[in-house]
Amino acid sequence: MMAFLLSKDKGIESDVVNTKTINAKQRLSIYGDGYGYRLHDALSENYPAVHTLLGDHDFFKIAYEYIDRFPSQHFSLRFLGSKLEEFLNENYSNEPYYAEMARFEWALRKAFDATNQDPLEVKALQEIPIENWGDLQFTFHQSVSRMDLHWNTPQLWAAIDAESDPIPPEKLEYPHAWLTWRHGLINHYRSLDVDEGWALDSAMSGGSFENLCEGICEWIDEEHAPARIAGFLGNWINEGLLVNLKYD
Amino acid sequence: MKYSPLGFGLGLRKEHYHDILDSPSDKQPDIDWFEILTENYLVEGGKPLYFLDQICERYPVVMHGVSMSIGSTDPIDTNYLSQVKQLAGRTNAHWISDHLCFTGLDGVNAHDLLPLPYTEETIKFVANKIKQTQDFLGRRILIENVSSYITYKQSGMTEWEFVTAISEESDSLMLLDINNIFVSAFNHGFDPIEYLDGVPAHRVQQHHLAGHTQYDDYIIDTHDNNVVDGVWNLYAEAVKRFDDVSTMIERDDNIPELSEIMKELQMARDIYAVTKDKSSQVTNQITSKSNDSV
Numbered sequence: 001m002m003a004f005l006l007s008k009d010k011g012i013e014s015d016v017v018n019t020k021t022i023n024a025k026q027r028l029s030i031y032g033d034g035y036g037y038r039l040h041d042a043l044s045e046n047y048p049a050v051h052t053l054l055g056d057h058d059f060f061k062i063a064y065e066y067i068d069r070f071p072s073q074h075f076s077l078r079f080l081g082s083k084l085e086e087f088l089n090e091n092y093s094n095e096p097y098y099a100e101m102a103r104f105e106w107a108l109r110k111a112f113d114a115t116n117q118d119p120l121e122v123k124a125l126q127e128i129p130i131e132n133w134g135d136l137q138f139t140f141h142q143s144v145s146r147m148d149l150h151w152n153t154p155q156l157w158a159a160i161d162a163e164s165d166p167i168p169p170e171k172l173e174y175p176h177a178w179l180t181w182r183h184g185l186i187n188h189y190r191s192l193d194v195d196e197g198w199a200l201d202s203a204m205s206g207g208s209f210e211n212l213c214e215g216i217c218e219w220i221d222e223e224h225a226p227a228r229i230a231g232f233l234g235n236w237i238n239e240g241l242l243v244n245l246k247y248d
Numbered sequence: 249m250k251y252s253p254l255g256f257g258l259g260l261r262k263e264h265y266h267d268i269l270d271s272p273s274d275k276q277p278d279i280d281w282f283e284i285l286t287e288n289y290l291v292e293g294g295k296p297l298y299f300l301d302q303i304c305e306r307y308p309v310v311m312h313g314v315s316m317s318i319g320s321t322d323p324i325d326t327n328y329l330s331q332v333k334q335l336a337g338r339t340n341a342h343w344i345s346d347h348l349c350f351t352g353l354d355g356v357n358a359h360d361l362l363p364l365p366y367t368e369e370t371i372k373f374v375a376n377k378i379k380q381t382q383d384f385l386g387r388r389i390l391i392e393n394v395s396s397y398i399t400y401k402q403s404g405m406t407e408w409e410f411v412t413a414i415s416e417e418s419d420s421l422m423l424l425d426i427n428n429i430f431v432s433a434f435n436h437g438f439d440p441i442e443y444l445d446g447v448p449a450h451r452v453q454q455h456h457l458a459g460h461t462q463y464d465d466y467i468i469d470t471h472d473n474n475v476v477d478g479v480w481n482l483y484a485e486a487v488k489r490f491d492d493v494s495t496m497i498e499r500d501d502n503i504p505e506l507s508e509i510m511k512e513l514q515m516a517r518d519i520y521a522v523t524k525d526k527s528s529q530v531t532n533q534i535t536s537k538s539n540d541s542v
């Protein structure tokens with residue numbers, strides 16, 4: 001039965017009873033059709049903008065190819081689309097904005113049901129002894145994803161989400177830094193200045209306040225570095241990006 | 249023997265979260281309980297669990313899953329079952345159910361409820377897996393009859409003989425889906441009343457009522473439509489035969505307003521009331537007649 005669903009193996013036909021009105025082949029096709037539709041719909045639910053960008057016809061086609069290539073390995077359909085970006089990169093290398101949209105939507109999907117964690121409050125920063133600021137390290141909310149995008153993907157996504165007039169994919173002069181996360185129950189995304197993008201990457205991979213202040217000097221004067229980083233921290237806290245600080 | 253009955257419930261769907269939760273506590277929708285789709289809440293956090301926790305504060309909840317794959321020759325997925333057990337703790341689930349089918353093989357999931365051959369060998373195998381699952385979860389589970397579109401040539405008994413044997417051998421309970429009996433009876437040409445007569449009443453814990461899509465030669469179990477008259481009639485027959493069963497409307501697609509589904513739930517309540525009333529009158533007549541003759 002599984003061989004029939006996954007690779008259209010007709011061996012099972014001889015195990016199934018034919019009746020006057022409906023034969024074994026027709027009966028099995030109810031399962032075969034249902035399998036394709038169900039997985040197509042699940043993929044579409046997790047990637048509505050990829051679906052819209054590709055159009056029904058092409059999305060239908062890639063959904064079936066994708067399912068062939070990456071059959072579901074998890075009990076939940078929630079994870080069916082985990083390789084779609086990779087798949088689109090391989091199969092639509094001339095239209096890389098499809099894969100980039102898949103990446104963006106998968107990050108939003110991750111944010112939607114990531115672990116609940118209480119965001120840090122501003123007073124946590126105020127309580128840090130001045131001599132410990134240099135060692136300060138940061139833990140981010142599990143819903144946070146950081147990405148550099150080469151296309152106007154978030155704008156495309158927003159236009160599709162709002163069902164407003166479609167806009168064309170546009171390649172950017174240089175990649176832009178973006179961030180997706182969930183604050184409370186609401187998903188958010190925003191762009192980052194190049195120095196904030198760098199600071200966030202550094203902080204997310206264990207960089208200390210001192211490391212951040214040093215690194216940011218690539219963009220600003222040394223004397224303004226601590227204030228710039230402290231400003232980022234204030235924003236990150238207000239936006240619910242941070243869940244913990246440590247300084248030992 | 250059975251769990252205490254809960255009355256008349258609905259399948260919880262995200263489209264209805266606000267209608268259910270935004271009403272003041274003295275004007276809550278008149279729904280006795282909710283059945284949640286287990287897999288929808290096996291997530292880390294966010295909206296699904298946020299709404300679920302609030303529903304659980306107000307209503308009794310039972311869990312209905314699609315991933316046990318109890319008929320598969322793959323080993324029991326203890327990672328999945330641990331998550332189910334944890335969710336049952338979080339929701340205070342009155343019971344846990346899944347389907348008599350397999351959903352995958354060799355680690356690949358078809359996400360469909362695939363039918364099993366009705367043989368002695370399958371009965372032994374599945375009953376054993378149910379027992380192991382019950383041991384793991386520390387409670388008896390409910391197993392639901394599925395709609396099916398094929399019959400295997402190996403099958404040597406009726407579906408009701410098969411479900412009965414499995415339920416007796418594993419000492420599990422039954423979630424009898426009235427629509428699925430109706431659908432399979434049409435697709436395979438058996439008598440649905442014989443089915444109802446053939447299952448052990450003391451194991452029937454819950455009913456599903458749902459809509460389907462009728463084609464010329466077969467019916468597909470789509471759950472995207474209202475319950476049809478034939479299924480309501482079959483439900484009345486079930487009410488005559490089984491006591492203390494918790495009944496609910498199962499709608500999975502083309503989800504209407506809560507008020508629309510509540511009308512179907514009221515229909516179930518009315519059929520139950522009228523049928524039980526009639527059968528109690530008949531019982532009274534029989535007892536008074538036998539008293540006369542004494």
Ligand SMILES: [Fe+2]
Binds near residue numbers: 392425428456498
């Ligand atoms: Fe059902």
